[in-house]
Amino acid sequence: MxxxxxxxxxxxxxxxxxxxxxxxxxxxxxxxxxxxxxxxxxxxxxxxxxxxxxxxxxxxxxxxxxxxxxxxxxxxxxxxxxxxxxxxxxxxxxxxxxxxxxxxxxxxxxxxxxxxxxxxxxxxxxxNCATIIGLVPTWPLHKVAGVTRMIVSTYQAASGAGAPGMAELEAQIAAMGRGEAIPEPRAFAAQLVSNLIPQIGGFKEEGYTSEEMKLQNEGRKIMHLPELRVNCTCVRVPVLRSHSESVTLEFERDITLEEAREALAAAPGVKLVDDREAASAHDRYPMPIDTSDQDLIWVGRLRRDISNPNTARGITFWCCGDQIRKGxxxxxxxxxxxxxx
Amino acid sequence: MxxxxxxxxxxxxxxxxxxxxxxxxxxxxxxxxxxxxxxxxxxxxxxxxxxxxxxxxxxxxxxxxxxxxxxxxxxxxxxxxxxxxxxxxxxxxxxxxxxxxxxxxxxxxxxxxxxxxxxxxxxxxxxNCATIIGLVPTWPLHKVAGVTRMIVSTYQAASGAGAPGMAELEAQIAAMGRGEAIPEPRAFAAQLVSNLIPQIGGFKEEGYTSEEMKLQNEGRKIMHLPELRVNCTCVRVPVLRSHSESVTLEFERDITLEEAREALAAAPGVKLVDDREAASAHDRYPMPIDTSDQDLIWVGRLRRDISNPNTARGITFWCCGDQIRKGxxxxxxxxxxxxxx
CATH class of the missing domain: 3.40.50.720 (NAD(P)-binding Rossmann-like Domain)
Structure with missing residues (x-):
C-alpha cells in the first residue's frame, strides 16, 4: 500500500x-x-x-x-x-x-x-464548520424530497475561534467562578461567559455576517443547488466545544416524518438521537456536552414544521457536532x- | 388619588x-x-x-x-x-x-x-416570558404588514427556571472555574454550564415542547390572530438572566426595511440597537449581558429574510429581554x- x-x-x-x-x-x-x-x-x-x-x-x-x-x-x-x-x-x-x-x-x-x-x-x-454541521443532516433529507429553503439559527462554541477562543472562555468561567472581574475580551467582541454574541465574522451584504452567508454560498456549491435559499443567524454561545443548530427546511416534494427519520438513521456521518421518552436527557436529544470530541453530527428534535402552510413539505430539527473535528x-x-x- | x-x-x-x-x-x-x-x-x-x-x-x-x-x-x-x-x-x-x-x-x-x-x-x-419577549417587537411590524408566520429559535436564560435555576448555573460555573466536578443538576435536565439543553417543558403535540407551543397558542390569543402559524424551538443556554430570540417573520403585505426600522424605533417597550458600524459590540446589537435588569426588549440584526421566495415580505431580527422583568x-x-x- x-x-x-x-x-x-x-x-x-x-x-x-x-x-x-x-x-x-x-x-x-x-x-x-x-x-x-x-x-x-x-x-x-x-x-x-x-x-x-x-x-x-x-x-x-x-x-x-x-x-x-x-x-x-x-x-x-x-x-x-x-x-x-x-x-x-x-x-x-x-x-x-x-x-x-x-x-x-x-x-x-x-x-x-x-x-x-x-x-x-x-x-x-x-x-466552514457551521456549514458542514448543518449540511450533513440536511443532505439525506434533500435526497428524499429536494430542499428549497433553509432557515438556520446557530449556537456556536468558543472553539470556532480556535484555541485562543477556548482559552478566553475558560479564563472567563474561572474568573466568574471565583467572583473576580471578567478579563477584558480579546478573541471575542464582548464577554462570552453568561452572554451571547450575535455576530460571527464581519457584516456583509444585506446585514448578514460573513459566517451567515457561508451557509448559503458554500451550501449551494456543495449540494449543487445554485438556487437554494438560505437565511442563517449565527450566534456565539458560552460553550467550549461543539456547535449546535436549529434548522427548518422546506422541500419541493412531500416528506413524511417516517421517511425523514429513516433517511437520517441510514445517513453516513449522522447519529440520530431522538427519543422523547428517554429517562435521561442525554438519550433524548443531542447536546454539545455529549457531541464534543467525536466525529458524527447528532440529530434530534425531528418534527414537522407546523408553521409551513404546506406542513407536508416542512421539517424542523436540532443538530450538534464537534466543530474542530467534523467541522x-x-x-x-x-x-x-x-x-x- | x-x-x-x-x-x-x-x-x-x-x-x-x-x-x-x-x-x-x-x-x-x-x-x-x-x-x-x-x-x-x-x-x-x-x-x-x-x-x-x-x-x-x-x-x-x-x-x-x-x-x-x-x-x-x-x-x-x-x-x-x-x-x-x-x-x-x-x-x-x-x-x-x-x-x-x-x-x-x-x-x-x-x-x-x-x-x-x-x-x-x-x-x-x-x-409566558419567551412569548412576551418575541411578541413585543413582532407587534409593531404586524401593524405595518400583517404577520402570517413566525419561525423562532430561543436562547433562554437560567432565570426562566427561577431562583433555583440561576443558583444551579452559578454553582456549576463556580465548580468549573475551580476545576472541580460539576454538581449533579436538579433544576435542569443536564449540566447547563458549557452546554445547551434543547428542551423546556414537557413534550406535547407533534414533538414540540409545552414552552414551544406557548408562542403559538398565547401569541394567537394576544395578537387576535387565530390563524397565526408559529414554529418555535426553545433552547436553554448558560446565561444567567435575559432571554434572546432569533426571529423570522412572514407578512401578508410588503414591508420595507425602512418601515420596519421606523416601526420598531417608535414602538413602546422596544429599544432598537442596530448599528453595524458601532465600534463597540454593545452598541451594535442586543446581548443578554446588556439587557439584564431593565424593562425594554432590545431589537437588532434587523434584515430582510433572503430565504423568503418573496423577500419583500420577509424580515429577520434578533431580540433580548429580561425574563424576570418584562418577561x-x-x-x-x-x-x-x-x-x-
Missing amino acids: KQYTVAILGATGAVGTQMVQCLEEQNFPVGKLKLLASARSAGKKVAFAGGEVEIEEARPEAFEGCDIVLGAVDDDIARDMLPKAVEAGAVVVDNSHAFRLDPDVPLVVPEINAEDISWHHGIIANP AATNAVQIAKLLTE | KQYTVAILGATGAVGTQMVQCLEEQNFPVGKLKLLASARSAGKKVAFAGGEVEIEEARPEAFEGCDIVLGAVDDDIARDMLPKAVEAGAVVVDNSHAFRLDPDVPLVVPEINAEDISWHHGIIANP AATNAVQIAKLLTE
Whole structure:
C-alpha cells in the first residue's frame, strides 16, 4: 500500500493539532509527517504514531516532496503559502475560506459530494464548520424530497475561534467562578461567559455576517443547488466545544416524518438521537456536552414544521457536532483519504 | 388619588421579589402591600417604599380586603388559590400558565392588547416570558404588514427556571472555574454550564415542547390572530438572566426595511440597537449581558429574510429581554397599573 508524505500547515493550532490525531484515527497511510508552523514553534516535538515529529518553520521549501498538504491557517497565509505547495507537486486540502468559492476549487463534504474531488486542480477546500454541521443532516433529507429553503439559527462554541477562543472562555468561567472581574475580551467582541454574541465574522451584504452567508454560498456549491435559499443567524454561545443548530427546511416534494427519520438513521456521518421518552436527557436529544470530541453530527428534535402552510413539505430539527473535528479536521482528513483511494 | 391594597402571592421567588421592586419603580399607588409565601418564609421582612413588609403565610383569609393580587406561583397553587382571591373581591393578575388559554381570561401584553383587560372576570393572565419577549417587537411590524408566520429559535436564560435555576448555573460555573466536578443538576435536565439543553417543558403535540407551543397558542390569543402559524424551538443556554430570540417573520403585505426600522424605533417597550458600524459590540446589537435588569426588549440584526421566495415580505431580527422583568414581573405590574387607570 502506498505511503504518503503529508504536511500540516498550521500544525500547532486547534484544528492542526486535531488533524494530527485524525490522521492516526483514520489509519491514514502516512509515510512521513511534516508539521509546519511559525518559527516560534519550530523545534517543538509532537507525538504521532508511537513516535515524535519535530515542528518545522513553515517555509515554501518545506513543501518539497509532499504528496498532500493539509491547510489549517488563516485566509491570508493560506492564499500566500498554499499555491506554493501546489507548485511543489502536492495536493492541498485547505480549511481556510480563501479558496472555497473559487470555481476551480472543489468544496467537499465526503458524505455529500465526494465525486467533486475528481476535478481538482491542486487545491480542494474544506467548508466552514457551521456549514458542514448543518449540511450533513440536511443532505439525506434533500435526497428524499429536494430542499428549497433553509432557515438556520446557530449556537456556536468558543472553539470556532480556535484555541485562543477556548482559552478566553475558560479564563472567563474561572474568573466568574471565583467572583473576580471578567478579563477584558480579546478573541471575542464582548464577554462570552453568561452572554451571547450575535455576530460571527464581519457584516456583509444585506446585514448578514460573513459566517451567515457561508451557509448559503458554500451550501449551494456543495449540494449543487445554485438556487437554494438560505437565511442563517449565527450566534456565539458560552460553550467550549461543539456547535449546535436549529434548522427548518422546506422541500419541493412531500416528506413524511417516517421517511425523514429513516433517511437520517441510514445517513453516513449522522447519529440520530431522538427519543422523547428517554429517562435521561442525554438519550433524548443531542447536546454539545455529549457531541464534543467525536466525529458524527447528532440529530434530534425531528418534527414537522407546523408553521409551513404546506406542513407536508416542512421539517424542523436540532443538530450538534464537534466543530474542530467534523467541522474542520475530520472532514479535511476524510477528503485527503479519498485522494489516496 | 386612590390607594390600593396589593398582595403578591409567591413573594419570595425570583418573579415575586421582582414584582415588589416593579411596584416601587412604576410608582404604583400602593396603600398597603401584603407579601404572601409559604409558612417557611412567614415572619421574614422585605424592604418596600422606605419601610418594611413582613411576609405572611399564603392562606385564603389573607386575600380579604385586597384590591389586586399578583400571582407568582406555580400552576397548581395558582389554580387552587387565585379563585379564592377573586371570591374575596380582588382582581388577580396571574403569571402562571394556569389560566392563560381560558376563554374567560384576558391574556395581556400592555403594548399589544391593553384593551383586553376590559372584559376580565376577576383574573387577567400574564403571558409566558419567551412569548412576551418575541411578541413585543413582532407587534409593531404586524401593524405595518400583517404577520402570517413566525419561525423562532430561543436562547433562554437560567432565570426562566427561577431562583433555583440561576443558583444551579452559578454553582456549576463556580465548580468549573475551580476545576472541580460539576454538581449533579436538579433544576435542569443536564449540566447547563458549557452546554445547551434543547428542551423546556414537557413534550406535547407533534414533538414540540409545552414552552414551544406557548408562542403559538398565547401569541394567537394576544395578537387576535387565530390563524397565526408559529414554529418555535426553545433552547436553554448558560446565561444567567435575559432571554434572546432569533426571529423570522412572514407578512401578508410588503414591508420595507425602512418601515420596519421606523416601526420598531417608535414602538413602546422596544429599544432598537442596530448599528453595524458601532465600534463597540454593545452598541451594535442586543446581548443578554446588556439587557439584564431593565424593562425594554432590545431589537437588532434587523434584515430582510433572503430565504423568503418573496423577500419583500420577509424580515429577520434578533431580540433580548429580561425574563424576570418584562418577561414576568414588569408586565404583570403594567397590567395591574392599567386596572388603576
